[in-house]
Amino acid sequence: MTQRITIDPITRLEGHGKIEVFLDDAGKVARAYFQVPELRGFEKFVVGRPAEEMPQITSRICGVCPTAHHMAATKALDDLYQVEPPPAAQKLREMVYCIFMLEDHALHFYFLGGPDFVVGPKASKGERNILGVLGRVGVDVGKRVIEMRKELRALMGYLGGKPIHPVFGLPGGVAKPLAPSDQSRFVEVAKKSLDFALFTLSTFEQVVLQNKAYVDTITSEMYTHRTYYMGMVDEKNRVNFYDGRIRIVDPQGREFGKFGAREYLESIAEHVEPWSYMKFPYLKKIGWKGFADGAESGVFSVAPLARLNASDGLATPRAQEACEKLFATLGGKPVHHTLVFHWARVVEMIYAAERFLELAEDPEIVDPNVRTIPTCVPKVGMAVVEAPRGTLFHHYETDNAGVVTRANLIVATQNNAARIALSVDKAARALLDGSTARDDGLLNMVEMAFRAYDPCLGCSTHSLPGSMPLKVSIRDSRGNLLREIRRD
């Protein structure tokens, strides 16, 4: 008899996934599936629209990471019109992007991923939330996070036109230079943000690394997959969020490939499963071998830990120091433990802050020349950035007037989809096969499996009723409900 267990949001618009677990005759997990409601019709929607609208349209796909879409689309327009932005424009774009990454990562660490680490995976349900985090780190730290976020968003608003849905990037440059009189304000906030990022690392080390139980959980086999890793690097193979080439390393950490945005279709293919709207990207040269890890499987991973694994380090000193400590603590590169994404996110916060400061202090960043006017006839534009949640590809084709005839986006969470499916499957097996997990523990441990990736599922905008209650339904082979677990 096959049993079916569904972990399903009982509300809908949040765009969340649900988890379905199928048991075999012996009551063991045969397979767990992670399903998401996919937004539909983007390619059709943008066909016939001017390519110049793409940075604004794509930034509205998602209320979580609009700056990533905006920047990827802007860079794709550079490629489409074969135009090179002036140095000041490139630096301004990268600085805005670093501010965005810093703010996004900070939010995740303190308010979103924090319950798993700062409070602890085995804390009671009542504590495992943002208030539990504030209880551990203190109200003053909470205020500091809110204040830092406010200052960073104000700077993004200044350069981007508004903190969210920026109107900043143009083909060949940006819409607004940085006034010399305002540069000192950016430097000041950058210094504060670096202090803040280093403080965050210190908090992580105190709360997490000095707690053996946490470290045991982090390194447990349940949260470990030996996959390929992908991330953008500069000419010295160091992490870069804004520009560079995509590097892939194998499960042993050896370079497997490297490609530019224009070659992404030669390196990545997408697998379709009948049970999911989401396509699962995989390494074309390896092929799709199912949901499996190891060197023989084309499954790969993106986002903070993947970026550190796929690089030879970071270009700024404090971040590099933190990165070296991460790998030294966990036995060297690559690290395959999913929960280390949280730690890697903090390392990237430091890099983002240091790079923000470097750029803010750069005399060239106030150069008023921030635009190269495009003159080429457009045809094809492709670009890639590293979003907080991983590698993001934008690809547009147009007619001679710059009207879009074809578009393709591979978004960050999609690039992680196969590994997320692996994580959910493995956690479900470990928990359900053991038959010892309490209902709440089951939900949280399975949720932890995908929460570490900071997934962005669907991109809806709703706040009602305010959260994602979960429901686990266990059914027999005829669909009869055997058991139901609810969290609401």
Place this chain on the structure above:
Amino acid sequence: MIKPADRGITEEISARGGGGESLPVSTILVLGLGNELLTDDAVGIRVAERLQGQFQGGVEVRTTSLFGLSLLDELAGREKVLLVDSYLPDDLAPAEIREFDLDSVGNVRAPCPHFVGLAEIREITHALGLGFPREVYVLAIPVSDPLTFSTEMSPEVAARVDEAAERVRGIVQSWLSPDEPSSPSQTVRPL
């Protein structure tokens, strides 16, 4: 609204955009939520647009596509907030416009990163000593397709914009008129 390019940073930084700041803002906010590009998901925004310019001072009508903690920026400094949003009805519930108070939602915990809800935001602001509106009321409009890219709403959803706007007017009027009941008369029914 896009800010003028020549605006100075001091003014920019002091503008709305951070959480917890004290600003001279309207005490009552009508906030349309949604995504204009996702078919019926636009309905909250369309209702808010219908109401632009229809209230006197002290009432501001805005729209946003943000959610989660980002709503802090919109709520800070307000006394009363009316959110206009959409919902996807289940098969059993009649597809009617619903109203409810945030108090009726309960303190649901977000198990996934990006869906920290209003109840949690309220708890966070209280814990941090930040301001939160004295009253948050929600008007939710049933929709059928919030996942397909289109700037056109379904006809049946578009047809309810006027009704929803009228109910918003009634709620705001009850807030503005001291002699009227302080909360709306419609039955509170949580989603």
